[in-house]
Amino acid sequence: MGLKPPGAGITGEAKCKRKIGPGFFTLLRCELLLALRRQSELVNPLLFFVTVLALMPIGIGPEPELLTRLAPGLIWVMALLATLLSQEALFRGDYEDGSLEQLALLPQPLYFAVSAKILIHWLVTGLPLALLSPLLGLMFNLPIAGYLPLAFSLLLGTACLSLIGSIGAALTVALRRPGLLLALIIMPLYVPVLIFGSGAVQAALDGYGYSMELAVLAAILTAAGALAPLAAGAAIRISLDH
Amino acid sequence: MPSNTSSLLQVRGLSCERDGRALFTGVNFALKVGSALQLEGSNGVGKSTLIRTLIGNTKEYHGEVLWRGKSLPGALPQLRQSLLYIGHSAGIRRGLTVLENLLWYGAKPAEALEALARLKLCGFEYSLCGELSAGQLRRVALARLFLDEAPVLWMLDEPLMALDVHGVEVLEARMAQHLSSGGVILLTSHQPVALSPLERVDLTEHVGDQEVWHSEIAYGT
Numbered sequence: 481m482g483l484k485p486p487g488a489g490i491t492g493e494a495k496c497k498r499k500i501g502p503g504f505f506t507l508l509r510c511e512l513l514l515a516l517r518r519q520s521e522l523v524n525p526l527l528f529f530v531t532v533l534a535l536m537p538i539g540i541g542p543e544p545e546l547l548t549r550l551a552p553g554l555i556w557v558m559a560l561l562a563t564l565l566s567q568e569a570l571f572r573g574d575y576e577d578g579s580l581e582q583l584a585l586l587p588q589p590l591y592f593a594v595s596a597k598i599l600i601h602w603l604v605t606g607l608p609l610a611l612l613s614p615l616l617g618l619m620f621n622l623p624i625a626g627y628l629p630l631a632f633s634l635l636l637g638t639a640c641l642s643l644i645g646s647i648g649a650a651l652t653v654a655l656r657r658p659g660l661l662l663a664l665i666i667m668p669l670y671v672p673v674l675i676f677g678s679g680a681v682q683a684a685l686d687g688y689g690y691s692m693e694l695a696v697l698a699a700i701l702t703a704a705g706a707l708a709p710l711a712a713g714a715a716i717r718i719s720l721d722h
Numbered sequence: 723m724p725s726n727t728s729s730l731l732q733v734r735g736l737s738c739e740r741d742g743r744a745l746f747t748g749v750n751f752a753l754k755v756g757s758a759l760q761l762e763g764s765n766g767v768g769k770s771t772l773i774r775t776l777i778g779n780t781k782e783y784h785g786e787v788l789w790r791g792k793s794l795p796g797a798l799p800q801l802r803q804s805l806l807y808i809g810h811s812a813g814i815r816r817g818l819t820v821l822e823n824l825l826w827y828g829a830k831p832a833e834a835l836e837a838l839a840r841l842k843l844c845g846f847e848y849s850l851c852g853e854l855s856a857g858q859l860r861r862v863a864l865a866r867l868f869l870d871e872a873p874v875l876w877m878l879d880e881p882l883m884a885l886d887v888h889g890v891e892v893l894e895a896r897m898a899q900h901l902s903s904g905g906v907i908l909l910t911s912h913q914p915v916a917l918s919p920l921e922r923v924d925l926t927e928h929v930g931d932q933e934v935w936h937s938e939i940a941y942g943t
Binding site: 502514579586720 | 780803807814815827
């Protein structure tokens, strides 16, 4: 076939300088491809979010005032549960096919690989939730004043949820059925995000400014963005040592 | 202790346990430049665990592991720098195509295509790995060995599994070439591997004394 021999001359430290493993953008691209090809996992959380919220007015009665009163909390809790639902699969596939182990063996820290996975997770679950939320607001008779804070708080909040949830997903990746344990680990960490997220919408509905709540969410996001991949990376190493 | 510089990897008195059960004790071997070693032993004797210990994925062990004369876990980053490990789960993502999988491992497209050609995977470059057979998946994983500038140390857990006769031949030729250019191979296999020089270590002869582990269990260093 006229192919040149591979790996000609490999001894010596100099050859070890070769960049082994994927770069950050390769990781991002592959994660995005994987996410887009697993369409059921992509659509399930969204479908859950929309259907449960569509059932709510049927269940609790269609009084407009009641729905307005419940809207911020309900939409936020459902967004939280939808994220939690999708969180379990974050590292599972990679753990099962061995690519997580390969990532952990790279000389580069796991930080960037984990960050790439979380970023794509948010892009395919959190972002669509935030973009859909005004539509659901409409269903819940949410006043116009509530739309912008709802979308913005979900935009920031779901990113926080993806980041924080990654720690739980990494800790439970070696377990066969992590469902409830995962929820127990990360639910308490989700609570501040829920409080400030629904708080922002409520404040806007009550006629107050909501920039404080958004600022707190942004602060949580920056802290989680810096620290959660670190924790998740460490948790993955613990899960693999088994 | 003065170390033999020609030994890249040295293992002295290695003992491992898993879930509180002793697997093997007192395993010794050294891998010199251009040598290969086959780990043998019945199922469950700890072949994979031994490999996972050497690459630092299991921290519970007794004994000493030296990479280029420096002991683990201190030398782990250097060891991993020159390591190519293919485990039982081959690290091939079913949602990606064959080519994408190789690119994920840092290959350039041209060398990836060349490696696939060597393994008779022409025409499958753009197939999803989830649609391939077990043997083909194994070939995709092994294609990493055919990329340019392969790392020095190869650790292959059951590389021949699911391969056909042709695949075994191609792989053995590549391994021989790797050895002749100064590489080092540690592999596990139940089948005979035609490779020389090839040392063999039978882990069944080192099956551990259960009592030892109840009195003292080491948690790394």
